[in-house]
């Protein structure tokens with residue numbers, strides 16, 4: 001591929017160690033073979049790049065392509081009616097009796113073909129892509145049986161083949177205990193054998209679990225993590241969302257890529273995350289939908305130097321949120337992140353939460369996954385509620 005230069009832009013590079021956004025005014029970015037070959041003030045661009053075709057961006061803001069590092073966008077059915085019933089006054093018990101809750105998503109996902117799951121996930125991926133997302137993580141976890149878990153992961157891989165977006169797949173067989181089953185028996189007989197089968201088929205980039213009173217205990221999650229370690233797969237964990245069970249400490253001890261939700265994490269947990277280099281993934285969409293009141297311990301995270309990512313957690317139950325920009329706004333308004341922290345959370349730290357070191361900042365040698373916005377101030381990305389200021393998305397150097 002020939003070299004290209006993007007110029008007449010302000011670059012929020014988000015580089016490690018840079019202040020705030022790592023902003024370079026009047027910048028240029030040279031791209032060659034899908035990688036960033038040079039970035040800096042245009043006035044200092046080496047003469048070697050002067051002969052390359054130049055695309056002027058009219059003074060617009062460029063950021064790294066956004067990364068949604070926690071989603072569940074492969075699923076069947078809809079929970080809109082359940083949402084409506086609840087607001088019409090139905091109790092949780094009435095909704096459960098009507099087949100609602102995660103059981104309804106499991107039933108609809110089991111009933112869907114791979115083509116149907118893929119089509120629905122593509123539509124959701126398109127919504128994220130339209131906002132400048134270039135990497136999306138997708139979890140399984142609505143099958144809770146071997147065939148459906150595999151089908152979900154195949155659908156997630158299909159998204160990457162059919163759209164210009166990178167997909168990182170996460171096996172989340174330990175999402176919920178299927179109704180009427182014993183948790184330990186489910187792990188031994190279904191979840192762990194399915195993990196090994198999915199890995200053998202090349203469908204798994206990481207392994208996740210849900211450590212909560214309504215799901216799995218830390219001891220049970222530790223068994224899932226041990227199985228992941230045997231397969232050389234990195235782990236992450238839904239931890240400390242609704243109570244403090246010790247999942248965050250477990251994740252840190254196991255060197256997890258991330259601990260996600262973490263509203264009930266303690267000061268000690270924050271120190272453990274920092275020591276382990278485990279990213280805290282903040283999911284304000286679920287906090288908002290469930291009308292939670294306990295926010296994650298931001299002061300402790302900052303004091304200890306915990307890397308914080310922000311994601312949509314897009315799922316049909318607790319976070320039907322199809323906008324990473326809105327997640328950034330919510331993280332600022334509900335959790336008090338600064339806009340610079342929110343943008344780091346959907347770029348550099350989101351890459352770390354997925355174990356990726358070739359994207360997430362605008363820096364020499366990284367993938368040219370970039371977003372160009374009809375904005376001049378990077379704080380506007382978090383400030384706005386609604387609307388989509390994306391001007392152009394560049395994926396692997398291709399506009």
Ligand SMILES: [Zn+2]
Pocket residue numbers: 070071072238313315
């Ligand atoms: Zn989740």
